[in-house]
Amino acid sequence: MSSTIVIYSSKYGTTELYANWIAKELKADLKKISEVKSYELIYYDTVIFGAPLYIGKLHQYNQMLNTMMLYPPKLFLIFAVGLKDPSEEYIQVIKKQNNIEDDEVFYFPGKLDYQHLTLLDKFLMRGLKAQIKKHQSLTDEEQRILNSFNHLVDETNRQFILPLIHYVQKNALL
Numbered sequence: 001m002s003s004t005i006v007i008y009s010s011k012y013g014t015t016e017l018y019a020n021w022i023a024k025e026l027k028a029d030l031k032k033i034s035e036v037k038s039y040e041l042i043y044y045d046t047v048i049f050g051a052p053l054y055i056g057k058l059h060q061y062n063q064m065l066n067t068m069m070l071y072p073p074k075l076f077l078i079f080a081v082g083l084k085d086p087s088e089e090y091i092q093v094i095k096k097q098n099n100i101e102d103d104e105v106f107y108f109p110g111k112l113d114y115q116h117l118t119l120l121d122k123f124l125m126r127g128l129k130a131q132i133k134k135h136q137s138l139t140d141e142e143q144r145i146l147n148s149f150n151h152l153v154d155e156t157n158r159q160f161i162l163p164l165i166h167y168v169q170k171n172a173l174l
């Protein structure tokens with residue numbers, strides 16, 4: 001059995017896609033957070049957790065922390081998926097907003113299909129739109145968010161996983 005597992009949370013499938021790519025590349029096991037039992041983690045030295053960002057928060061991150069409490073892995077890393085532009089500054093914001101101190105965090109650009117959002121998510125997105133519309137000039141990122149109301153926005157790319165893959169290959173006992 002592989003000693004690495006990729007565990008993910010995903011509302012609309014984007015994070016699941018990245019989790020699949022990573023698990024394939026590392027020949028790791030793959031599971032949805034809701035299907036993982038705490039005792040199963042005894043088998044793994046490395047746990048990679050992937051989650052989308054919703055209003056700054058990593059979806060189901062607390063559930064991941066609780067699941068890991070019994071058998072903490074030797075190496076734990078996180079990848080976040082969202083619509084913001086990738087940057088080291090945004091990784092620091094994600095860490096701060098989710099109280100992550102020491103764990104390594106990677107960030108991958110995601111996907112948004114407004115037509116397929118739940119009513120609540122549509123409502124939250126409309127709030128964001130109202131905020132953005134107050135701005136005098138728009139950044140590329142804000143423009144992309146506004147575009148997402150009319151078109152599918154898809155920034156996903158397999159290449160984004162490479163820094164995470166290299167990090168695991170360097171630091172994990174594969």
Ligand SMILES: Cc1cc2nc3c(=O)[nH]c(=O)nc-3n(C[C@H](O)[C@H](O)[C@H](O)COP(=O)(O)O)c2cc1C
Nearest residue numbers: 010011012013014015052055056082083084110111
């Ligand atoms: C209501 C709502 C809030 C969001 N908040 C953020 C956010 O704070 N930061 C960000 O980068 N992306 C944000 N996004 C974009 C999602 O993270 C992005 O669509 C992601 O690809 C969804 O992943 P999933 O398909 O795995 O659920 C938000 C999307 C919605 C609908």
